[in-house]
Amino acid sequence: MDLAHQPQVEQTVSVQRTSANKVKFLIGGLLIIAAVVYLIISSATANAQYFMTVEEIQQRGSAVLGRELRVSGAVIGDSIQYDPQTLRLEFIVAHTPGSQKEIDAQGGMAAVLHAAVMDPNRPRLKVVYNGVKPDLLRNEAQAIMTGRLGEDGVFYAEELLLKCPTRYEEALPEQVENSDNGN
Amino acid sequence: MVAHIGLGFLVFVFLVSVYGIIASIVGLRKQAFAWVESARLAMLLTFPLITVVVASLLILLLTNRYEYSFVYGVTSRSMPLYLKITALWGGQAGSLIFWSWLLAAFTTAVTLRKWDRDREFLPWVILTGLVTLTFFLSLSIFFENPFNRFWGTPTGEVEALFQPAGSIPLIPQDGRGLNPLLRHPGMIIHPPMLYLGFVSFVVPFAFAIAALVTGRTDDRWIRITRRWTLVAWLFLTMGLVLGARWAYDVLGWGGYWGWDPVEIAAFMPWLTGTAFLHSVMIQEKRGMFKRWNMILIIVTYALVIFGTFLTRSGVLSSVHAFAQSAIGPMFFVFIGITFIVSLSLLLYRWADLSDEGVLYSLLSRESLFLLNNLLFMGILIVCFSGVIFPLVSELLTGQKVTVGPPFYERATGPLFAGLLLLMGIAPLSAWGHSTVKTLGKALWKPALVSVLAFPLVIWLGVRNGWAILAFWLVAFTSSVTLYEYGRAVIARAKRTGETLWVSLWRLAQKNRRRYGGYTIHLGIVLMALGVVGIEMFQTETQATLRSGESIQLAGYTVTFRQLDEFNLPDGRNVARATMDVYRGNRYLGELHPRRDYYWDANQPMTIPGTRSTMEDDLYVLLVDWQPISSQGATFKVFHNPLVNWMWFGALVLILGTLIAAWPDRDPEPRRVAVPSTISVPERVF
Numbered sequence: 001m002d003l004a005h006q007p008q009v010e011q012t013v014s015v016q017r018t019s020a021n022k023v024k025f026l027i028g029g030l031l032i033i034a035a036v037v038y039l040i041i042s043s044a045t046a047n048a049q050y051f052m053t054v055e056e057i058q059q060r061g062s063a064v065l066g067r068e069l070r071v072s073g074a075v076i077g078d079s080i081q082y083d084p085q086t087l088r089l090e091f092i093v094a095h096t097p098g099s100q101k102e103i104d105a106q107g108g109m110a111a112v113l114h115a116a117v118m119d120p121n122r123p124r125l126k127v128v129y130n131g132v133k134p135d136l137l138r139n140e141a142q143a144i145m146t147g148r149l150g151e152d153g154v155f156y157a158e159e160l161l162l163k164c165p166t167r168y169e170e171a172l173p174e175q176v177e178n179s180d181n182g183n
Numbered sequence: 184m185v186a187h188i189g190l191g192f193l194v195f196v197f198l199v200s201v202y203g204i205i206a207s208i209v210g211l212r213k214q215a216f217a218w219v220e221s222a223r224l225a226m227l228l229t230f231p232l233i234t235v236v237v238a239s240l241l242i243l244l245l246t247n248r249y250e251y252s253f254v255y256g257v258t259s260r261s262m263p264l265y266l267k268i269t270a271l272w273g274g275q276a277g278s279l280i281f282w283s284w285l286l287a288a289f290t291t292a293v294t295l296r297k298w299d300r301d302r303e304f305l306p307w308v309i310l311t312g313l314v315t316l317t318f319f320l321s322l323s324i325f326f327e328n329p330f331n332r333f334w335g336t337p338t339g340e341v342e343a344l345f346q347p348a349g350s351i352p353l354i355p356q357d358g359r360g361l362n363p364l365l366r367h368p369g370m371i372i373h374p375p376m377l378y379l380g381f382v383s384f385v386v387p388f389a390f391a392i393a394a395l396v397t398g399r400t401d402d403r404w405i406r407i408t409r410r411w412t413l414v415a416w417l418f419l420t421m422g423l424v425l426g427a428r429w430a431y432d433v434l435g436w437g438g439y440w441g442w443d444p445v446e447i448a449a450f451m452p453w454l455t456g457t458a459f460l461h462s463v464m465i466q467e468k469r470g471m472f473k474r475w476n477m478i479l480i481i482v483t484y485a486l487v488i489f490g491t492f493l494t495r496s497g498v499l500s501s502v503h504a505f506a507q508s509a510i511g512p513m514f515f516v517f518i519g520i521t522f523i524v525s526l527s528l529l530l531y532r533w534a535d536l537s538d539e540g541v542l543y544s545l546l547s548r549e550s551l552f553l554l555n556n557l558l559f560m561g562i563l564i565v566c567f568s569g570v571i572f573p574l575v576s577e578l579l580t581g582q583k584v585t586v587g588p589p590f591y592e593r594a595t596g597p598l599f600a601g602l603l604l605l606m607g608i609a610p611l612s613a614w615g616h617s618t619v620k621t622l623g624k625a626l627w628k629p630a631l632v633s634v635l636a637f638p639l640v641i642w643l644g645v646r647n648g649w650a651i652l653a654f655w656l657v658a659f660t661s662s663v664t665l666y667e668y669g670r671a672v673i674a675r676a677k678r679t680g681e682t683l684w685v686s687l688w689r690l691a692q693k694n695r696r697r698y699g700g701y702t703i704h705l706g707i708v709l710m711a712l713g714v715v716g717i718e719m720f721q722t723e724t725q726a727t728l729r730s731g732e733s734i735q736l737a738g739y740t741v742t743f744r745q746l747d748e749f750n751l752p753d754g755r756n757v758a759r760a761t762m763d764v765y766r767g768n769r770y771l772g773e774l775h776p777r778r779d780y781y782w783d784a785n786q787p788m789t790i791p792g793t794r795s796t797m798e799d800d801l802y803v804l805l806v807d808w809q810p811i812s813s814q815g816a817t818f819k820v821f822h823n824p825l826v827n828w829m830w831f832g833a834l835v836l837i838l839g840t841l842i843a844a845w846p847d848r849d850p851e852p853r854r855v856a857v858p859s860t861i862s863v864p865e866r867v868f
Binding site for chain 1: 541542543544545550554557558561564565568572573576582583584585586587589590591593594595597598725726727787806807815817819
């Protein structure tokens with residue numbers, strides 16, 4: 001039997017010692033809670049993605065430079081440029097409203113996307129993405145991009161998801177609408 | 184006809200469960216054994232009755248009855264037989280029935296046990312089980328009925344159980360087919376495993392409720408349900424691992440875990456369940472943490488129902504889809520009611536659940552278990568706050584902010600590392616009283632061995648400080664665990680004169696729980712090795728290649744030879760690339776990344792070509808190609824070091840759980856009396 005593991009038993013445990021113990025455990029517990037809270041807050045501030053519309057990005061401009069943003073807009077078909085050798089993809093999206101209520105009020109997603117592409121006065125945003133061109137990237141598709149706004153006013157997307165309103169209404173599972181290489 | 188029988192039995196089993204609830208309540212009020220016995224029989228009847236419902240659904244699936252919307256949604260003529268069977272849990276309506284069936288199986292099994300010593304628990308366990316079952320059956324009957332049919336009316340097509348006035352039955356010629364993503368072996372067993380895990384946590388919860396109501400607040404309920412909890416945990420773990428494996432094999436993005444809300448929903452009950460598995464040991468040994476254990480099992484049950492609600496359809500669905508489904512609010516009401524009732528019961532018994540012991544020192548076994556629980560809760564809170572973050576931020580600031588995988592990775596990383604460290608320290612600390620000195624004496628040898636990890640990983644070229652730390656943690660915990668094994672085996676072999684292998688076998692047999700636990704820890708450590716490998720050292724590249732051109736990554740050269748496109752009889756169009764893989768100049772073989780296009784579901788699927796060794800995985804994806812000329816195709820290549828250890832570790836973990844849960848005739852473990860005795864019962868060889 002290994003004697004090393006035997007506890008040194010204290011025969012008398014005074015009341016004083018018990019309360020000192022409690023303080024010890026309380027401090028330990030608080031430290032852990034503080035650590036968890038710190039981890040959540042610091043990680044959230046470092047990695048938060050802000051949902052913004054194209055209009056909001058154009059208005060806030062420099063204030064959101066370098067921040068991780070998530071933007072959604074209507075793809076303008078004529079603007080799509082893709083080089084399969086370098087895998088560089090460029091296109092322009094037009095502003096679409098951010099709230100579901102507004103979208104519903106304007107006749108649903110398909111109508112909103114159509115109106116956005118047709119209206120030349122809508123705020124627009126140029127997007128650059130390095131990767132394979134998704135099949136669903138076409139005129140009047142809804143593009144959801146995660147990335148950062150560059151100082152040149154171009155949005156550099158790191159992630160690109162596409163939704164097509166016609167297929168959207170079939171209520172197929174979510175993956176169908178995502179591009180294969182969205183991740 | 185078949186559907187009528189199925190529907191009839193569905194309604195019948197619902198009525199039987201409602202009757203069982205009433206009978207157990209009457210039996211409790213009147214203290215009448217006959218009523219309780221009647222409730223027990225009702226409980227036993229539910230399983231065969233739902234089996235009939237499941238069987239009739241299977242017949243509909245196998246006989247191509249596309250007039251039923253559920254059958255239409257998940258099968259098609261071109262699907263092979265086994266997929267038509269597994270389509271049962273491929274859609275929402277079927278998976279709810281399947282859930283109820285598994286729940287009935289488990290609650291029936293628990294009802295069949297010997298109740299001699301625990302008679303007073305019986306009506307409450309039946310009541311809790313039946314209330315849960317009735318809830319799920321009512322969802323199937325009133326909201327997601329699998330026997331709904333298509334009807335043509337003058338205004339359009341509707342789905343209904345009974346023929347609306349002035350309509351004609353519609354019979355589609357073929358179904359839409361199971362979502363191709365679900366046509367994978369991992370996905371076939373992943374949902375049942377997850378469901379089994381979810382369902383079997385209902386058993387310890389039912390006993391906890393019984394213990395609270397009857398006031399038998401000793402650890403009897405924990406002892407009865409110990410094995411159930413382990414089995415629940417095993418299934419849940421296997422469900423999660425299989426889901427990860429499926430994502431790795433099928434989703435084609437080089438990873439296995441994406442911190443998707445649905446994944447997190449399945450992970451959260453695992454966190455509380457794991458914490459529960461540890462903290463019940465303290466109640467058994469020291470009579471402490473009784474309230475905490477109750478809270479843990481109540482939260483686990485709520486999270487299980489919540490997880491079912493999020494994962495019920497078996498596929499990742501968007502949050503958007505829930506709003507359209509009528510069962511969302513029902514789930515929230517059910518979770519709310521059961522949660523409030525259980526918490527009220529807990530508060531009612533609060534005073535009876537006081538601790539029988541005190542925590543003496545920060546390094547004692549029970550303190551370290553407490554720390555383990557705090558860390559698990561910390562991870563739970565991180566997960567939960569990440570899921571609700573967009574809601575809260577929108578409410579407070581009006582700006583919708585979301586957090587992605589980097590948030591979870593950063594916030595949970597240190598907590599997971601803490602758990603890994605604890606796994607190394609806690610098994611060597613003593614119950615009751617432990618100091619730096621005693622712990623240091625126990626730990627220094629394996630700790631010294633683990634220090635060898637530093638020069639080793641640096642020699643292997645690892646320069647990232649966090650990675651070095653992570654590898655050391657893995658080395659530390661595995662040396663401690665192996666040291667514990669080795670020391671005990673050698674001591675036993677010396678004492679008894681047995682060979683080492685016999686001695687190992689006997690030792691594990693004598694204290695299954697302990698050595699099963701160590702084996703589980705070893706499995707987790709190996710999985711951690713895989714996670715560290717892929718999370719910290721994954722590299723990727725992509726390129727468009729012509730035939731004969733190649734890409735280099737991490738010492739590998741992948742050369743594109745050719746691309747073939749062909750149709751398969753099961754309704755797939757396959758584009759398959761052939762790639763030659765070299766490491767340095769050595770030819771390793773071919774890889775076949777491919778893209779399957781399912782005509783029936785109108786959906787492509789990217790299947791990686793993977794070369795897998797214990798050292799690393801080379802994972803090649805075919806992402807795009809020029810269809811006519813087949814001159815160029817675009818590939819994405821991932822190098823995932825050590826990832827295979829994750830799957831290997833999972834097997835070790837399963838083995839460990841089986842060792843720990845294997846039925847034996849050991850007497851109930853003794854309480855550790857601290858500090859009045861000197862003996863250390865955990866170390867009786």
